[in-house]
Amino acid sequence: MTAIKVGMVTKEWPPQVYGGAGVHVVQLAEALQKISEIELSVHCFGGERTDANGYSTPIDFLGANPAVQALATNLVMAAELGEVHLVHSHTWYANMAGHMAGLLHGIPHVMSAHSLEPLRPWKSEQLGGGYRLSSWIERTAVESASAIIAVSEGMRADVLDAYPSVDPERVVTIRNGVDTDKFAPNRNPAVLGKYGISGRYAIYVGRITRQKGLAHLLRAWKDVPAEYGLVLAAGSPDEPRIGQEIADLIAELQESRSNIWWIQEMLAHDELTAVLTQSDLFLCPSIYEPLGIVNLEAMGCATAVLASKVGGIPEVVANKVTGELVEYSLDSAEFETAFARSISRLMAQPDLLASYGDAGRARARDEFGWDAVAEKTLALYKKVLKVR
Numbered sequence: 086m087t088a089i090k091v092g093m094v095t096k097e098w099p100p101q102v103y104g105g106a107g108v109h110v111v112q113l114a115e116a117l118q119k120i121s122e123i124e125l126s127v128h129c130f131g132g133e134r135t136d137a138n139g140y141s142t143p144i145d146f147l148g149a150n151p152a153v154q155a156l157a158t159n160l161v162m163a164a165e166l167g168e169v170h171l172v173h174s175h176t177w178y179a180n181m182a183g184h185m186a187g188l189l190h191g192i193p194h195v196m197s198a199h200s201l202e203p204l205r206p207w208k209s210e211q212l213g214g215g216y217r218l219s220s221w222i223e224r225t226a227v228e229s230a231s232a233i234i235a236v237s238e239g240m241r242a243d244v245l246d247a248y249p250s251v252d253p254e255r256v257v258t259i260r261n262g263v264d265t266d267k268f269a270p271n272r273n274p275a276v277l278g279k280y281g282i283s284g285r286y287a288i289y290v291g292r293i294t295r296q297k298g299l300a301h302l303l304r305a306w307k308d309v310p311a312e313y314g315l316v317l318a319a320g321s322p323d324e325p326r327i328g329q330e331i332a333d334l335i336a337e338l339q340e341s342r343s344n345i346w347w348i349q350e351m352l353a354h355d356e357l358t359a360v361l362t363q364s365d366l367f368l369c370p371s372i373y374e375p376l377g378i379v380n381l382e383a384m385g386c387a388t389a390v391l392a393s394k395v396g397g398i399p400e401v402v403a404n405k406v407t408g409e410l411v412e413y414s415l416d417s418a419e420f421e422t423a424f425a426r427s428i429s430r431l432m433a434q435p436d437l438l439a440s441y442g443d444a445g446r447a448r449a450r451d452e453f454g455w456d457a458v459a460e461k462t463l464a465l466y467k468k469v470l471k472v473r
Contacts, residue, residue, distance in 0.1 A: 098136075101130070105199065116458060116459035141158070152219045164189070169186075172187060173197070175196070177219045180227075181225070184226045197236065198244055198375070201243055227248050237397025238400060239396045241257075260401075262458040263455070268358060276359035279356075290367075294322070295372070296373045302368055303334035305425040306338060315346070318360065357382075365389070372393065374395055376396070377401055381453055384449040389438040390407060390445060398410065
């Protein structure tokens with residue numbers, strides 16, 4: 086048959102990529118474009134552009150709640166997807182474009198579940214009443230999609246638990262990938278010099294959001310020996326309250342320690358791989374994480390990982406092989422104490438961390454390549470479209 090025309094629908098597209106879902110979309114699109122059986126078009130937020138089909142929020146909705154803005158943009162996108170055979174949406178921000186396009190044009194809608202609104206109640210701080218709207222959008226899309234891609238087995242279980250009316254046969258696990266050519270060891274000392282980083286350090290990379298557990302890490306760090314530094318590549322707070330809380334906790338640490346470095350702007354790729362590679366330990370204290378692509382990126386750079394044992398993280402970080410896992414507890418003090426103890430113990434064993442890092446890169450390269458992810462995605466497209 087002729088190539089399958091796929092419309093990839095997403096909020097994030099370069100340069101507006103700020104989270105793991107956005108990274109996933111970009112790298113999946115690159116891998117799918119290598120397959121001759123697929124003709125891919127990308128439809129994204131952000132206005133007209135030359136590298137994708139960009140859509141602006143309708144002018145009458147520019148002052149509306151962010152969830153209403155997203156919905157209005159989705160309706161415009163849906164109207165333009167009539168030429169594709171299948172639409173594939175990512176995150177609730179774009180799910181309604183996929184759902185509406187499916188209804189309007191009579192085409193299948195495949196959606197990737199990168200996270201679930203019922204498991205992120207703190208989003209109400211960011212969206213207000215829009216959280217109820219985003220939850221409705223996601224539920225509508227999940228319950229009607231031709232297929233749902235879960236990025237981990239943990240996420241698949243969460244989908245079926247949160248939306249029990251969904252047929253389990255429609256929920257397929259295709260794990261995230263990582264480009265280990267792009268995320269590879271980079272020992273450029275000039276990058277550390279640029280940011281004034283010196284000595285041994287651990288690193289956190291991620292958005293400032295409740296989900297990522299950064300506040301837990303900062304409170305835990307008070308009990309980590311002062312000889313170890315901490316680099317925080319953290320920005321884009323979800324809302325002012327969490328942004329101020331994190332700023333206050335960092336300032337408190339910096340009052341007594343000179344080796345706490347906060348990089349608020351998004352790092353250029355080469356700078357990111359340099360600070361990841363030259364760190365002793367990557368830290369992922371998430372309280373909710375469907376997979377945790379940032380752990381794969383650290384592993385690609387041959388950096389050991391210490392992460393909370395939640396969601397899909399145990400499917401990525403092999404405990405006592407590529408790093409270690411800490412049991413998450415709703416008792417904040419208990420979790421923070423356990424995390425601090427693990428950091429202190431591991432930082433005191435640089436040879437062990439080096440061996441974890443080497444094993445992590447091998448695992449990322451051998452088990453999480455994007456070409457394999459793309460082939461599995463193509464197989465799902467064919468199954469939904471009932472073609473061979």
